[in-house]
Amino acid sequence: MIMVARKFADQVAASDPASKGMHMATTLTINGETKSFDAPPEMPLLWVLRDILGMTGTKFGCGIAQCGACTVHVDGKAVRSCVLPVSAVANRAVTTIEHVGSTPAGAKVQKAWLDAEVIQCGYCQSGQIMAAAALLAATPHPDDSDIDAAMAGNICRCGTYVRIREAIKQAASGRQS
């Protein structure tokens, strides 16, 4: 995993001499607040969140948009922040795991996650919760195929998939386990 991250940094440095060491003042709206910082335009949003802004709730997993651990919302849609250059999200609303509980769908999901005791090791769960919250915001009553389509890209090494599915259904219906 770390190798992938290094590789990305090396690629940036090697492939684009023009941007080497070039930082740009960037302003983003994250969780409703305006944040200003200096970052190279191609730095992935995940690096900005974790390393520059210190918001470590969003996790680094694979670094190539294949595990879902780094999922955040951009304009309400679930996206992988590890491959999203910060320049692509200027003027768009970013929501992270730190704030998703204050959205109606996010609050329901978090409650259901606690009720159903979804979490085992927890590493992937920020991403799982963000993907589930985006799903419920767009599709308040998802069936199994909707859950498959929305959650397939979020991988859980502990295998909590059964409880994730159950918790999404609880969050949608409002019932308790």
Added chain:
Amino acid sequence: MSGKMRILTSVVVIAIVAAGLGVWIIRGPGPLDFAGGTKVALADYRAGKPTGVPAKLEKASLVDRGEYLAKAADCMVCHTKPGEKDYSGGLGFKLPFGTLYSTNITPDKDTGIGNYSDQDFLNAVQHGKRHDGARLYPAMPYTSYTYMTDEDVLAVKAYLFSLPAVRAKAPENTLSFPFNQRWAMMFWSAVFNPDTRFTPDTSKSPEWNRGAYLAEALAHCGECHTPRNLGFALDNRKKFGGAITAGWRAFNISSDKATGLGNWRDEDLISYLSLGHAPGHGSASGPMGEAVDRSFSQFAPEDIRAVVAYLRSVPPVASPDLPATTAPAAPASHKDGVTADARGKMVFASACASCHGWSGESPVSPMATLTGTWAVNDPAATNVAQIVLSGTRRHTPDGALSMPAFGNAYSDDEIAAVANYVTARFGTKGSKLTAKDVAELREQTAE
């Protein structure tokens, strides 16, 4: 003359005429013959300056002018193996009859071109003849570079000679018989190398002439975008009609309205060439991505406009296997629209949907939008499979956007399934790729 002699003479004459006719038919027209105007020698052309560098570099040093021209001729992409020193060669070209390796064109005296005189360099670039007299294979596009002026070729040489010498010997070619007989390229060259310098066309604008010089002599667009004839040379009867090169489909760039560039706006063409992306037309990947990164993105703005003006004039050639219009965006829900391939849908949901969306209009960036691209509207799915296999990366002034390579993460079967799903959902007609097809595509691009 006896009766026998007369018959023999007639047979010989008929054979010569037939052979000549055969060569003439196979060779077809030259790359600029479609224009049909009055040609004048470059020295007699007064309306503009189609050759050389743009005005801002007119007073630059020979080396700086050579650098611009070397980039415009895109020497670097073929003469550099990824991860190795620039221009040190060794990149393998996988052909149906073996692998051909590009040469070291740094000024190293033993393994590069350090011993080349000006005439040696002209011989190689314009005539396909090596320093030692051996023939070059036409993977080196000397049939295009032959249109360059001596002055421009020698400026490129001055630039290459200003670079550090790199000691690097390319691997031996592994061509099979009869393709390993270099001497035989003499006949190929005699038939297919026009061996002539660029001559301006007085019936066209100076901008068109500049564009013609850039596109034909330097950028060698036709080497990928023009189909080949029986002799593996460019078939200019279908000029810019599109072809498969190095396992990727180079799409139709003729002025055909449906399947070429006829309906592209000027600003879209300018954006695609200089940034590798145009809204609604997708992003350049594979060999075209390299051409944008290393060559077109370095062009002066007026040179990009000249290439566009020239492209506009190329007669329409239809690509009958492509649809007349690209498909609109797919439905927003995964449940609606085509769901032909359950396995493909599964792969798409886990690996693709988070960036490309279920509609094909990316929630991440317009550069990742699939809707409207030829790649997903090509029923052969060649480029979809290639991009999935090897990923892609686009540089823009605002940074870069990249898609990871999935070639090592998914099996040939899964890649075929997702390509078939993607073309069915986002294109006009789903592809029918099999695992074997994907394995073959891997073969063609593997270094």
